[in-house]
Amino acid sequence: MDSHKRRTMKYLPLVIALLCAGAASAQDRIWRCGSEFINDVNIARQRGCKDTGLGKLGGSTSMKLSEVTVPVDDDGHFRVRGTVNGQPAVFLVDTGATFVGISDELARRANLLGGAAVQFRTANGVRDSRVVQGVNVMAGSLGVPDGVAVAVGTIGLGDDVLLGQSFLSHFEITMNGKQMVIRNRIQ
Structure with missing residues (x-):
């Protein structure tokens, strides 16, 4: 197996888990893009932002950061x-x-x-x-x-x-x- 296939296979479980998590939960998350916090999953994906782990907890929004x-x-x-x-x-x-x-x-x-x-x-x-x-x-x-x-x-x-x-x-x-x-x- 070539190195490209090995890298792809390495991330396949993560991709499947993300797809199974559903769009609704992604919409409730807070993302960090450099020094900026946003709560828009589409912008986060476009910019390659990192999930902060903040967002919906127990059915209510813990906080919505955006700056x-x-x-x-x-x-x-x-x-x-x-x-x-x-x-x-x-x-x-x-x-x-x-x-x-x-x-x-x-x-x-x-x-x-x-x-x-x-x-x-x-x-x-x-x-x-x-x-x-x-x-x-x-x-x-x-x-x-x-x-x-x-x-x-x-x-x-x-x-x-x-x-x-x-x-x-x-x-x-x-x-x-x-x-x-x-x-x-x-x-």
Whole structure:
């Protein structure tokens, strides 16, 4: 038997055990991806994350850990990759912003229609905008189940997004001069 077959046979019992465990139990587990904890089995599998052994115990969730560590950029800002309604975005974390703010261009790609017409005073002056409720926003592996309010047209062009309090207020945030950690609140 060649070395490839021996390696494959070595892991076969583990693969069978994992398949027999069922998807429901995998969904209840906590995974570690580097310095980040997530509870999404699909993301964990894609990234090759390690199971922490935390999760469902005795029918109730022991804890749900999920966090994103955001290093400070050379310009002193915190940026994290994510999505708005499934469209890729780069978030500039702005703890002083009321809403998640996106460009009209990104709103078109993300199919964000309607919303309440408002005017905002921004760093670039007064801007006509609209606020769309219940938008699916993901910052790293973090999201808000019912979506968040997004202000459309408050920033310039492209995929840059302000990550404001309509998203951040759902999480615990700690930071120092080198990094920011955004994590689920332990319930």
